[in-house]
Amino acid sequence: MIELRTIRLIRHYYPIGCGVTTVLEDFVGRTLSSKMKSLKLVYGLIRKHHIVSMAELVDMTKYKYPSCVRLVEELLEAQLICENGVGESSGGRKPFLYTIHSNYRYVIGVAIAQGYTRVVLLNLNLDVLHERVLKMDANCTAAMTLQFIVSEIEWILTERIASSELLGIGIAAAGSLDTKAGIIQSNLYLTDDWAHVRIAEQLQHRFNTMVKLNNGSVLAALGEYRKNYWKDTDSLAYTVSGFSLRCGMIANGQLLRNNGYMEDSFGHTVIDIHGPQCQCGAFGCLETYASIPAIRSEVVKRIKQGEASLVTDMADPIERVHMEEILHAVEQGDRLCRDVVEKAASYYGIGISNLVFMNHIDTVIIGGFMASHPFLYDTVVQTARQRLLHYPKCHVTFSKPQSTYNGAAIGAGCMIVDHFIL
Ligand SMILES: [Zn+2]
Incomplete structure (x- = not known):
C-alpha cells in the first residue's frame, strides 16, 4: 500500500486547493490554470493508455513524482479516474494501476447515412451501451428521421442516464455540411427535403446540450483511431x-x-x-x-x-x-x-x-x-x-475497421469526448 501512504503524505504537504474537486467540464476553456492543464494532461494520458501506473505517468508527463501523485489523488477524489488492480513489480511492491472512470459521463452518437440512421449511447471509453437503428427508405424525410432521433434520445434520457450525465450529442452525416453552423446542406442519397437542415440547433434547443456535426467517414476515422x-x-x-x-x-x-x-x-x-x-x-x-x-x-x-x-x-x-x-x-x-x-x-x-x-x-x-x-x-x-x-x-x-456498422456513430460520440479532454 506504499502508494496510498505516499498519497496521504503528499496531501499533507500539498493540500488540494479551494476544496472544489475537478469535473470533466472544467477541462474546457482557453484560459485554464496551470494546475487544471496538468490535471487535464494526466487525465488525457490515462484515457489514451487505458491502464497506467504512477511510474508510467511520471515518465510520460516528466512531472516530479510527488506532483504526479497529487494530481492523481485529485482525479481519484473527483471520481474521474479509479484504481484498476496492480501491475508487475520491478523489485518493490506491486504498483497500483489507474484507469478513467468510464461511466462518469456519457455521450450520444448519431449517424445519418443512406442505409440506416443510428443512435448510440456511449460511455467515456466509447463502449456502446445502447443502440437503435432506423432503416432508411423513401419515407425517411428529414422531419421523420429527426423525430426518430429525438424520441430515441428522450428514451435514453428517461431510461438509461440523467440529463446531467450527458456531455453532448455528436452527429455524423454524409453529404455537404456546414460543420460550424451544424447544418446538413444537402445529401444526394436521401430524400429531397434533406436540404439546409439545421440539425445541431434543433437538437441543442431540444436537449440543452452541446451538439456537433461532421462527416461520417471523418468521424469513423476518429472513432476507430481513438479506440x-x-x-x-x-x-x-x-x-x-x-x-x-x-x-x-x-x-x-x-x-x-x-x-x-x-x-x-x-x-x-x-x-x-x-x-x-x-x-x-x-x-x-x-x-x-x-x-x-x-x-x-x-x-x-x-x-x-x-x-x-x-x-x-x-x-x-x-x-x-x-x-x-x-x-x-x-x-x-x-x-x-x-x-x-x-x-x-x-x-x-x-x-x-x-x-x-x-x-x-x-x-x-x-x-x-x-x-x-x-x-x-x-x-x-x-x-x-x-x-x-x-x-x-x-x-x-x-x-479492416473493427467497428463496421456503427463506426461513424461511435466517432460522432468521440468528437464530443475529445472536445472536453483534448
Ligand atoms: Zn470526379
Missing part, C-alpha cells in the same frame, strides 16, 4: 468505398481539419486523365473505376456487348444488378465479374498508395464494400503494397 490505434500511431487514413469514395484522416494524433463539403474528394482524385468522364466533369476520377455505380455499369456494359455472366440470370433488367449479386457471382467463379471487380480493387489500391505518398500515413483502414470480400480486400492491399515498394523503409499497416 484502437491511438497508443501505437499518430497518423491514419480511413477510406470508405460505396456509392462514393470517402476518406477521413488523422495527422499528429488529431483529426485533420476538414471543411464538411469535400468528404467525397478522395473519389475525385484523378487516376487517368484519359479515363471515362466523371459526374464532376473531370476525366478518370477514382470514382469512375472503383465505386459501386462504376462497377455495376462496367458489368452491364460488358454483358450488353455479349460477354457471358452468372448475373444475367440474377437481375432483370440487367441494369438493376446489385453489388451483392456481382460479389456472389465472383464467389461462384464468374470470370466477367471477377475481372471487373479485380480492376476496380486495383485502381482503389492505387488511390490508397497515393494517399500514403501524399500524407506519409502509417495506418490505413479500408472500409466499405472493398473490405466486404477477401478477394477485393486482398487485391486493394496487394496493389497498394506493390506501389509502396519504392520506399523500402515505408511500413504501412492495412486493416
